[in-house]
Amino acid sequence: MRFESPATLEDAIHLLANAKGTARVLAGGTDVLVQMRLGLVTPDLVVDIKGIPGMRDITPVDGGYRIGAAVTGAEMGEHAGLKALWPGVVEAMELVGSTQVQGRATMAGNLCNASPAADSVPAMIAADAVATIEGPLGLRLLPVAEVPAGPGKTTLTKGEIITSIFLPARPKHSGDAYLRFIPRTEMDIAVSSAGVSLSLGPDGMVEFARVAIGAVAPTARLVEEAGAALVGTQLDAATLDRMMAAVRAACDPIDDKRGTAEFRTKTAAVMAKRAAKTAFARAGGKS
Amino acid sequence: MSKIHVTTTVNGDTVEYLCEPTETLLDVLRDRLNLTGAKEGCSTGDCGACSVELDGRLVSSCLVLAAEAGGKTVATVEGMAKGENLHILQEKILEHAALQCGVCTPGILVAAKALLAKNPDPTEEEVRFWLAGNLCRCTGYDKIIRAVLDAAAEMRGA
Numbered sequence: 553m554r555f556e557s558p559a560t561l562e563d564a565i566h567l568l569a570n571a572k573g574t575a576r577v578l579a580g581g582t583d584v585l586v587q588m589r590l591g592l593v594t595p596d597l598v599v600d601i602k603g604i605p606g607m608r609d610i611t612p613v614d615g616g617y618r619i620g621a622a623v624t625g626a627e628m629g630e631h632a633g634l635k636a637l638w639p640g641v642v643e644a645m646e647l648v649g650s651t652q653v654q655g656r657a658t659m660a661g662n663l664c665n666a667s668p669a670a671d672s673v674p675a676m677i678a679a680d681a682v683a684t685i686e687g688p689l690g691l692r693l694l695p696v697a698e699v700p701a702g703p704g705k706t707t708l709t710k711g712e713i714i715t716s717i718f719l720p721a722r723p724k725h726s727g728d729a730y731l732r733f734i735p736r737t738e739m740d741i742a743v744s745s746a747g748v749s750l751s752l753g754p755d756g757m758v759e760f761a762r763v764a765i766g767a768v769a770p771t772a773r774l775v776e777e778a779g780a781a782l783v784g785t786q787l788d789a790a791t792l793d794r795m796m797a798a799v800r801a802a803c804d805p806i807d808d809k810r811g812t813a814e815f816r817t818k819t820a821a822v823m824a825k826r827a828a829k830t831a832f833a834r835a836g837g838k839s
Numbered sequence: 840m841s842k843i844h845v846t847t848t849v850n851g852d853t854v855e856y857l858c859e860p861t862e863t864l865l866d867v868l869r870d871r872l873n874l875t876g877a878k879e880g881c882s883t884g885d886c887g888a889c890s891v892e893l894d895g896r897l898v899s900s901c902l903v904l905a906a907e908a909g910g911k912t913v914a915t916v917e918g919m920a921k922g923e924n925l926h927i928l929q930e931k932i933l934e935h936a937a938l939q940c941g942v943c944t945p946g947i948l949v950a951a952k953a954l955l956a957k958n959p960d961p962t963e964e965e966v967r968f969w970l971a972g973n974l975c976r977c978t979g980y981d982k983i984i985r986a987v988l989d990a991a992a993e994m995r996g997a
Contacts, residue, residue, distance in 0.1 A: 555843060555860035555906045578904070585902045586883045588861070598860070600907060626896065650972020651950065653884055655896040656903070738971045739885075 557600040561686060561715065564599050569688040569711030571597045577713055579607075579622045580656035582649060583665040601713065610634055615721025618684075621660035621714050626651075628659070638719050639834060640728030640747060640827070644675035647732060650739055660714045666700040669742040669767040673700065675730040677764035677774050678747035681719050687712030697764070700771040725752040727834025729827040732766070733811075733819040742767040743811040746799065746824035748831045750782060756837060758782045763795065763828070767810075768803040768820045775802040778824060786839040787832050795828065796821035847908040849874070850918030858905040865889045865900040867908075868915060876916035876945040880974070887973035890946035891915045897953040899972075916945035919952065928952055928990045935986035939977035947973045951987045959995055963988060 558564045568575050573596030576584050587593045601607050607622035610631050617634050625645045628634060635642045641659075648657050648671050662672045663683065676696040683694050688711040696717065701707050708714070732745035745766035753759035763778035777798035785791040805816035832839070842857040849872065856871050865882075868874045868891070880886035882901045889900040892914040919926040928951050931937075938944045947970060954961060954969045961969070966987050967980070975983060 553860045555904065557906070557909075578907075581902050581904065581907075582884055585863070585904070589882050589901075598904070600904075602907075624896070649884065650887060650899075651953075651969050652887055652890055652897050652899040652972045653902075655893070655898040738968065 553595055554597050555600070556597065557603050559603055561604050561713070564601055564604060564713060565687055565711050567597065567599050568713065571710075573597070575599065577601055577664070579658045579661045580624060580653075582653050582657040583661060604715075607715070613718065617719050618716045619659060619719065620716050622658055625649075625654040625657050625659070629654070634719070637722065638675075638679055638728060640730045640749065640831065641672065641675045641679050641681070641719060644730035644747060645672040647671045647730075647738075659717055663696060663699050663717070664706055664708070664714060666702070666704050666706050666771070667741075668700075668703055668770055668772065669745070670700075670772065671730065671732060671742060671745065671766070673772040674745055674747035674764040674766040675728065676717065676719075676747075677772055678730075678749040678762045679719055679728060680749070680762060681717050683714045684716045684718065685712050686715050697772070697774050702770045722749075723751045725835050725837075726750065727831040727836075729830035729834065731823040731827045731830070733823055741810065744768050744803075744805070744816045744820035744823055746820055746827045748824060748827040750779075750828070750831050750835060752832075752835045752837050757784050757786060758832070758837070761828075763799065763824055765799060765802060765820050765824065768805040768816050770804075773802060775799055775824075778802070782828060786837060787828060788839065792825050792828065796825055799824045843906045845906060845909045847910065848912045850914060856905070860904070860906055862905040863901050864891070864893075864903040864905050864908050864913070867905040868900060868913075874915050874917050877949075878942050878945060880942065880946075885972075885974070886943070886946075887950060887970075888943050888946045890949045890973065892949060892953055895953075895956075897950055914949070916948050919948060926952070927993050928955070928987065931986040931990040931993070932983070935982045935989065937978060937982035937986040943973055943975040943977075947975070947983060951990070954987070955991050955994060959991060961988075961991060966991075 575597040728749035730747040732742035734740035750761035761779040761782040766772040781795040803817040878888035880888035
């Protein structure tokens, strides 16, 4: 294995684009090193991107935040402005692993690892986050939901790197939240999960909402019908029932040791309901 | 396979080593630098026995490549005592008998030190949450938590 720590993005892309055999980008390494250790992947080339300018920065842009690909969960949790604007995304990222893992793990890595149960991904999808991808053919922007292609697979092509993730500005009276079901209190992998982002209009009704679910399909997915069900309401019981039905209809989970398909489907809807209520309260909503 | 030359700072000392690209920081600490305080428990970032601080940030050294440590500062459990004088956390772990086999203890000490640097007055829940990634199969955790809270109080001068 060859280890490279390029000082520029151009060098990193060149290394990855011309790599023979298996290449891996190294940011926090909390997935890559585990996979290497378990023999799941034997890279011929590892490219550490942490030395590239901008990768470790959280930058305010157009009222939102650009989060460099090597920014850790711990750094996100310590950023007051980011936490105030997108508390649900930050709380989702902070659920990943232990304090030790938080010191290294990155949101871009969580996305690129492409686990269906990745905690930050439903929250990012609900937030309408956009990944900046740079590669041999230049730069492209891709909604986060379109990055994972299935368990362990992404739509990135050879030589491409996610360089940052953009969390956009949002109107006043907005809130977001992420919840997952696990049988423990921490340090576990989601059995089902949901992220909700919503904004309230001047009348206090939900004006706009996005609901995304995780661990219940090959990739995290946006449930447009669930978001639409919340619009024009203050989350009364009938509304939440309609939203939950839309979530259940969008679930396509597997049975495994963490939970049955039936259990995952049921709890995903419950997570979405509770996350919606939290997001509503954070937006300043009164029901 | 050519070895990588790394210059880094470990417990305040400048250290140089040659490592394989696949070696972890834990491998180098233990096998090349003879700092065997950090332990290999799971080697997959789940147990916390290999905890060290890297540029002041608590990490699992099994999930850091040794080559990544170049130009950084590493703090291990070996740097906690000053000569014969134990760190307050070490004294309190002994006083509370908060260990049995001891394999998790170095990681817990490093993790607890990082917590108290960030939060000198943590609640019990905060201590438990912070140390959730440090597994102990002997003590049942209570004595560890009490030792950390006691150390925190003493360090605050309470």
